[in-house]
Amino acid sequence: MSDTSHSLVPLAETPPRFASWRNPWLWVVLAVLSLAVWQGLETRSRLGHTQQELARRLAENDKVVNENRALVSKVMEQAAELQRKYGALEGRLAEIQGQADALRAWYQEAAVSRDDVLLAEVEQAVNNAVQQLQLSGNVQGAILALESADARLARLNHPQFLVLRRTLARDLERLRATPFVDVPGMNLRLENVILSVDKLPLAMDLTVRPKAVAREAADTPGASWWSILLQEGWNELKALVRIQRFDRQEAVLLSPDQQLMLRENIKLRLLNARLALLSREQWVFKNELKAAHAWLERYFQLEEKSVQAAMAALKQLAATEIIVEAPSLNDSLAALRSIKASREKR
Incomplete structure (x- = not known):
């Protein structure tokens, strides 16, 4: 029985230290560990690269932020400068507006005074025409004075003077129809x-x-005696005949x-x-x-x-008549007084 039991033992047995390497699970574990190590190394490498990229991008972002900060600072300075200039422009605009108001007021006052001066000149011209007619009957002088007054009114061309111009035109027509004395x-x-x-x-x-x-x-030098005698005889002969007019005194x-x-x-x-x-x-x-x-x-x-x-x-x-019946200029004077009265009421 002992011999039978000994015959069942393998002839050559594997040593125990190499028997574990033959285990497939060992290789699986080693493969997993190797994969894990490689994965860890790859992940660490990728993480390092990512960190570098992140650091580079952060550096770029910091640069951009600094640039933006400088730009914002510059923009703020420009905005402050613009605000200051805007305030100066507002002050200048207010000053210009004040000057414009003053100029407008002055222009209105000047326009009023110019109209008053014009009316004074027109009134003087009409009065001159009246004096020409009343004192010397100078119709042509009166016509020239009224034409001068109408020309002054025509330069302004104000509607308020149309009535006066129509009246002056009627008086001018009457004066031109007056007989002319040269x-x-x-x-x-x-x-x-x-x-x-x-x-x-x-x-x-x-x-x-x-x-x-x-x-x-x-007394003529060189005259002959017979010519002198003949002339004296002729004069005596003419003296015998005398022609006298009785329609006038001697x-x-x-x-x-x-x-x-x-x-x-x-x-x-x-x-x-x-x-x-x-x-x-x-x-x-x-x-x-x-x-x-x-x-x-x-x-x-x-x-x-x-x-x-x-x-x-x-x-x-x-035989020439030097005095002619000239028309009066009362209508023109009345129109002038009416305009002056309406302006004084204002």
Whole structure:
């Protein structure tokens, strides 16, 4: 029985220390441990890399934060600067607004005062026209004064002055329809007659002329005795025949002083007529011209063309009416007073 039991024992047995390596679970555990170690190392490596990336990103974030902080600080400084400038602009705007209000008030006051000055100028022009008509009857002067007043009103073109302008236009139409007296032309004709008075021949020159001619012929150097005798005989023959006008007095012989006085008196009469013409004094104008005409007719040679022209001019001037019925300007004055009264009520 012992031999049978010994025959059942294996011939070669594995040592106990190597028997455990043959266990498959050992290899499984080793594989799991190796995987776990490798996984731990990989995780640690990844964690380290992640930490580095996180540290880099944190550093970048810190840089960005610092930059943003600097930018915010700069923006805040700019905002403060803008706020300061805005406050200065508000102050400047308030100052400009105050100046604009003051300028607007000044402009309104200036506009009112300018209108007042304009109305004063228009009133002066209308009063000047009234004086031209009342004192001297100068229609043309009155027309010029009213046209000047209307031109001043036209420059402003304010609706409040339309009524006044219509009234001035009506008065201007009435003045233009008034008969025209050519005072400058009449004055010029009088001046020409005054200048010609010293050259007009006197009637007495016809009486003394034959003797003077005979004396001139006798005093002529180189004249023959027979020509002098013939001239004297002819003069004596003409003296036998005398033609005398009975529609006028005999020519008055005047001394040189009297001749000078006569001519000066005629010029004085014509100067008085000239002043009467300018002042529209019809009666004085006609009387002075008639007196000067009568003296020309009495003392001067009526056959001479210069005397005839002077007398014709005086006669025509004396027949001219220098006073015309001019229309009044009461409507324009009333319109002016109405505008001034309405402005004073304001």
